[in-house]
Amino acid sequence: MSFSIKQKVYQEVIKELQRYIERNNLNPGDKLPSERELSERLNAGRSSVREALRALELIGLVETRHGEGTYLREYRSFQTVELLSSFILRQDNMKDDLTFTKKILEKEAAKLAFARISVSDIQELKAILDVNSSNPLTKHRAFFKYLFEKTENLLLMKIWSLMDEFSHAVCVYHFEESFYNTLLKHYSERDYESIDPLFSGPSEGEQLRGIFSLDCF
Amino acid sequence: MSFSIKQKVYQEVIKELQRYIERNNLNPGDKLPSERELSERLNAGRSSVREALRALELIGLVETRHGEGTYLREYRSFQTVELLSSFILRQDNMKDDLTFTKKILEKEAAKLAFARISVSDIQELKAILDVNSSNPLTKHRAFFKYLFEKTENLLLMKIWSLMDEFSHAVCVYHFEESFYNTLLKHYSERDYESIDPLFSGPSEGEQLRGIFSLDCF
DNA sequence: AGTTATTGGTGGTCTGACCACTATTGAATC
């Protein structure tokens, strides 16, 4: 009585690929054998090999270049988290949580960026506010995109952008006009302590009202 | 002149599936159309549809039963984490982002939960600490799971568990022994202001050192 | 009524064909 569950071919291929990578000590950027070669060497149909490679590609372990080949990739969990999050978002009716969680991320980004914001950055941010003064949405997005980049936490930014995209489909929000300039003021005065309260807003306990403008449809 | 980047068919199929799930409001356990039907409806070859489904299966979003069909699945990381971990080990540039971002979420959860924590909750949390006193990892997970549930922000919790699962495959961390009790002390003394600094730790500016114990492999 | 055989639908796999893209090769040109 063997416990070895009959694996699908594409799963076997993945395992074989792992062994291959291990044996040959492949690093990110290195080339994998071609689909046809793998198909032959592993005694599997090319379609099965492709199923394996596509799956690895989707989760970001492998990069495929048309006409060139398949390459081992510097792993980033972003695509995966992104994809999973999108499914999770659809599965539950958590659209209410969306706006609030997004705001949390924005607050943290604003605080994280604090240490890395220079005088020229503040000028940049002011320029962003000016250019987008007519459209509060693009202003908000551009403003925080800059801050998130300053945090140098790519994962944080990815999650935020994802939420941003989703929130646009559900419910658009932005801060009041004065918010952005107040934040910049805190930056220029090196006043870290005032950032958090700025996001919490004047009305303690209330989560979305006060500093927010909500345009839902 | 269209700017739409030419996507691969299997990626389009995934997107279509997401839309389909959204439209029909499918929940975990519900059945997806058959491969052949999808192939027909989306004007794609069956092999392309399979590439999409296999990829979704690999990351655990979808479950396939031979002879029955393909079903939407309650997300579980299972194989994904195991698979990714073996790939990730050499590449640790994402490790910092993940751990750090996860910590941010935990901090926010601790603060959000503050308003909703009752005396009995504190007892519950103490019990959790006692029961898991031997294993710092399960203790950390159980402790914060409770807090995240208290926030009643399902999205925040989902994202956190996602990261938690991923982070376990990469690098395990937990707080120092004293951390949990200190947090509970703040709760019982209704001392909201001290929560944030507790997470920031004694060494200002340093992100991961100090209050953390990092067991990487 | 209960059991068994049939059948239709499903995923699992392979093959072969064709297209599109890339990089290399090699010939024609300067």
Next chain:
DNA sequence: GATTCAATAGTGGTCAGACCACCAATAACT
């Protein structure tokens, strides 16, 4: 000899069709 450009071989991208194995509902039989 160096440069340019066209042919070519190798690669991934996609599709269609053919089987097989498996499952469940149905029909036929006892």
